[in-house]
Amino acid sequence: MDLGLKGKKVFISGSTAGIGFATAQSFLREGADVIINGRSEGSVSKALEKLTGEFPEANIEGFSADFASQESVNALTAALPDIDILINNVGIYSSQSFFETSDEEWMKQYEVNVMSGVRLSRKLLPGMLERNWGRILFVSSECATLVPEDLISYSTTKGALLTVSRGLAQLTKGTGVTINAVIPGSTMTEGAEAFLSDLAEKENKTVQQAESDFFSEIRTSSLLQRFAKVEEIANSIVYFSSPLASATNGTAIKLDGGSMGGIL
Numbered sequence: 501m502d503l504g505l506k507g508k509k510v511f512i513s514g515s516t517a518g519i520g521f522a523t524a525q526s527f528l529r530e531g532a533d534v535i536i537n538g539r540s541e542g543s544v545s546k547a548l549e550k551l552t553g554e555f556p557e558a559n560i561e562g563f564s565a566d567f568a569s570q571e572s573v574n575a576l577t578a579a580l581p582d583i584d585i586l587i588n589n590v591g592i593y594s595s596q597s598f599f600e601t602s603d604e605e606w607m608k609q610y611e612v613n614v615m616s617g618v619r620l621s622r623k624l625l626p627g628m629l630e631r632n633w634g635r636i637l638f639v640s641s642e643c644a645t646l647v648p649e650d651l652i653s654y655s656t657t658k659g660a661l662l663t664v665s666r667g668l669a670q671l672t673k674g675t676g677v678t679i680n681a682v683i684p685g686s687t688m689t690e691g692a693e694a695f696l697s698d699l700a701e702k703e704n705k706t707v708q709q710a711e712s713d714f715f716s717e718i719r720t721s722s723l724l725q726r727f728a729k730v731e732e733i734a735n736s737i738v739y740f741s742s743p744l745a746s747a748t749n750g751t752a753i754k755l756d757g758g759s760m761g762g763i764l
């Protein structure tokens with residue numbers, strides 16, 4: 501199936517690794533032009549090297565910018581060209597007790613997880629509306645509704661993204677621009693791999709056992725009963741960013757393996 505993405509210009513925040521990197525690969529496979537992002541020049545050029553090796557004919561660029569620093573974000577937004585597809589992917593978390601989570605930590609997660617998408621959308625949405633075509637996708641999380649007790653600040657930011665996404669979609673009424681959120685469930689990134697191998701070591705079990713125990717003891721509501729692969733999330737992000745998904749606007753798309761429950 502041709503998703504109609506050839507030549508579309510895509511920016512993906514937080515894309516030197518994890519879901520963002522896999523999303524860059526999926527867009528490049530479809531012939532889109534991709535700009536990736538990470539905090540440092542070093543990580544961005546390493547990721548660029550991998551991607552240009554895999555897609556030697558593609559147009560790929562990288563911008564280093566730290567979404568925890570407003571100055572860094574201002575420099576990025578000033579330098580960004582017109583973008584057709586914005587993927588607000590960057591997201592950080594810290595697993596800790598609510599009582600030990602400082603105001604600074606709350607604000608840092610809000611800055612990186614929410615304000616990154618707010619600032620990028622404020623810069624890029626007007627051009628999309630003027631050209632009468634564009635896509636913005638916010639990457640939320642199942643935590644927005646499951647709200648694990650050790651991730652209350654993170655979960656709050658992921659809930660806020662759903663509200664920002666819906667609000668911005670209302671500004672697209674009657675145009676060819678769509679704005680949606682995707683809601684991934686537990687996904688096997690490098691971070692999740694490290695979490696599982698730490699857990700396995702601590703509890704003296706295999707990594708496979710640690711994964712299976714995670715679903716039988718912690719994420720019991722998951723129907724998938726395994727971590728999603730980054731490609732599974734990336735493929736849906738790419739589809740919902742494509743011209744083929746033109747009837748989907750102002751909604752939240754679950755990619756949670758059924759963990760959030762409910763029919764809608």
Ligand SMILES: NC(=O)c1ccc[n+]([C@@H]2O[C@H](COP(=O)([O-])OP(=O)(O)OC[C@H]3O[C@@H](n4cnc5c(N)ncnc54)[C@H](OP(=O)(O)O)[C@@H]3O)[C@@H](O)[C@H]2O)c1
Pocket residue numbers: 513514515516517518519520537538539540543544565566567568589590591592612639640641642683684685686687688689690691692
């Ligand atoms: N993995 C999951 O299970 C899961 C589940 C649900 C939702 N999500 C959401 O999916 C999105 C991607 O998650 P992920 O697990 O793939 O993330 P990840 O592997 O932790 O992401 C790492 C990426 O984020 C970049 N990054 C981190 N902090 C940054 C900052 N301050 N400014 C710019 N870039 C920054 C890193 O760049 P450098 O290292 O190059 O700086 C790297 O490219 C997040 O919004 C997350 O909340 C993930």
